[in-house]
Amino acid sequence: MSLKDKKLFSLTPLDEVSVLRKFAILFLLSSIIPMTLLYFVYFKGSKIGIVAMILMVIGVLIGFFSIRSLLSKAFTIAKKNREELSPYLNPETVKELDEEENELAVLSHTFSAVIKQFDNNITELKKKNAELQALDQLKDDFVNNVSHEFRLPLTIIQESIRQLSEGMFGEINEEQRKYCDMSLRNIASLKSLIDNMLDISKIKKGKLQLFKKNVDLETIIKEVVSDFSQKFEQKGLTVKINFPSQPLEVLADQDKITQVLINLVGNAYKFTPKGCIEITAQKNDSFIECIIADPGIGIAPKDLTYLFSDFYQIGRWEGHQEKGTGLGLVISKSIIELHNGKIFVESKEGIGTKFTFTLPIAVEEKGTIA
Amino acid sequence: MKKILIADDDMDIVELVKNRLVRNDYDVIFSNDGDDAFKKALKHLPDLIIMDVMMPKLSGGEAVKLLKSNDKTKNIPVLFLSVLAANLPSDAEFRGINVSGKLYPAITKPFEADELLSAIRSLLGE
Numbered sequence: 460m461s462l463k464d465k466k467l468f469s470l471t472p473l474d475e476v477s478v479l480r481k482f483a484i485l486f487l488l489s490s491i492i493p494m495t496l497l498y499f500v501y502f503k504g505s506k507i508g509i510v511a512m513i514l515m516v517i518g519v520l521i522g523f524f525s526i527r528s529l530l531s532k533a534f535t536i537a538k539k540n541r542e543e544l545s546p547y548l549n550p551e552t553v554k555e556l557d558e559e560e561n562e563l564a565v566l567s568h569t570f571s572a573v574i575k576q577f578d579n580n581i582t583e584l585k586k587k588n589a590e591l592q593a594l595d596q597l598k599d600d601f602v603n604n605v606s607h608e609f610r611l612p613l614t615i616i617q618e619s620i621r622q623l624s625e626g627m628f629g630e631i632n633e634e635q636r637k638y639c640d641m642s643l644r645n646i647a648s649l650k651s652l653i654d655n656m657l658d659i660s661k662i663k664k665g666k667l668q669l670f671k672k673n674v675d676l677e678t679i680i681k682e683v684v685s686d687f688s689q690k691f692e693q694k695g696l697t698v699k700i701n702f703p704s705q706p707l708e709v710l711a712d713q714d715k716i717t718q719v720l721i722n723l724v725g726n727a728y729k730f731t732p733k734g735c736i737e738i739t740a741q742k743n744d745s746f747i748e749c750i751i752a753d754p755g756i757g758i759a760p761k762d763l764t765y766l767f768s769d770f771y772q773i774g775r776w777e778g779h780q781e782k783g784t785g786l787g788l789v790i791s792k793s794i795i796e797l798h799n800g801k802i803f804v805e806s807k808e809g810i811g812t813k814f815t816f817t818l819p820i821a822v823e824e825k826g827t828i829a
Numbered sequence: 830m831k832k833i834l835i836a837d838d839d840m841d842i843v844e845l846v847k848n849r850l851v852r853n854d855y856d857v858i859f860s861n862d863g864d865d866a867f868k869k870a871l872k873h874l875p876d877l878i879i880m881d882v883m884m885p886k887l888s889g890g891e892a893v894k895l896l897k898s899n900d901k902t903k904n905i906p907v908l909f910l911s912v913l914a915a916n917l918p919s920d921a922e923f924r925g926i927n928v929s930g931k932l933y934p935a936i937t938k939p940f941e942a943d944e945l946l947s948a949i950r951s952l953l954g955e
Contacts, residue, residue, distance in 0.1 A: 610912040611839060614939040618845040621942060627852060650939055657915055 482530070483523065490519045537569075544573050552576075603660045606653045613653070617646045655786040662793045669712040669797055673821035676707040676716070676740055676747055683720040684738065687728060696731060701739040708821035709747050715794045716818070722787035723751045723814050730812065731755030745820055746800065752813040758806035766804060767792045791816075831953055834875040835859040836866035836892065837910070838884045842938075846879065846910070849942060850949075863887025867895045870902045877952055882911040882926065893928045906952040909935035910945070 624639035734754035806812040864886040882889040914937040925932030
């Protein structure tokens, strides 16, 4: 059924001017003629009759002009709506509306067509959303399975090379050792990729468990920095650590917080060509704040939006040299949030990046430091 | 010399673990499924069993149930060595696989040789 068959108004096609002209004639005929008759029949040409007559004419004119202005506004709105809404309609509907000459009918049809279109879109979106959710679940299951399937061959490769490099089957020379070490290093990064994928899959399923106890953040930071010290030195980077005098005990899962720090310090290392990376920890009322600031290449505003999304890597398609899985920050964010902490980032391209995270302060009575 | 039974369906794993253990002065026997592992444990009465979880015929968990229900084998310590241990919470103090309500120590594949050896030594009371 076309829109034309569903006309709400049975007026003959009119343009704005002719509508108003016809309206004016009807208005005048329907008011002035009865009033003139009234004047001659009822008041019989008296003076009061003349005054009453004049007042009535004024009243009629005011009424006429205000209704005319209202109608004219309605026409303007109808035209505007038609222009504004046409992008949301399918071309066929737009064509039908263009052929329609009655502006009021167009107004009404446009709205009903738009509502119908929105309704279709919502149904379509709901369907697509359900499909995406199913796909996402499939992806999580796949990641979980794959990460397990990778582990066995990786175990065999790692252990074989390690046994070779330990000289179990005879002394090895410098070059052989170099190659064994190279393999082991890459096995380790593959292993961390698999661990990260498994972590993500646990996080998505809400299965990542924390073992919280009172731990000293200063110790964790120092350990992580010391693990990186050789790499920093090789790249010519320096590190400055600022700790307050009081202890920095937090209620946290030590392994997981170590993981977060490795991610953040690792990112600072990756994206800083030269200069000093500054790590600051400070105590506030109910939480401890840790800031990792680097004078590195910084993050573009377009990247900042997606920084904490799965698999997102800055400049991934721009031939970036740095290796990574694009999972580190997602995992870090989830870990910090599971601790009821917060993590955020500030960055300026070419100036540097500053990551800040907070953790709740240790509970008094369980005063054990791991 | 302490005797260790390795139960794993992957022969590469068996060979690598065996090589490392032999070089650390352990006597090593092995089997490739849970059923055979139980039979070999009954026959050889090892001092320790290193057990995979996913194995043909009988899973590692089922094999442990059998071992624990037999008077001859119930006191043999079990150490799980499995990719599934990666799913366990990374509690720094104890990582274990639950069989019939009891936690058995577990090491993830890929394993670190030091971690494996120190777990073995502590289970053997060395």
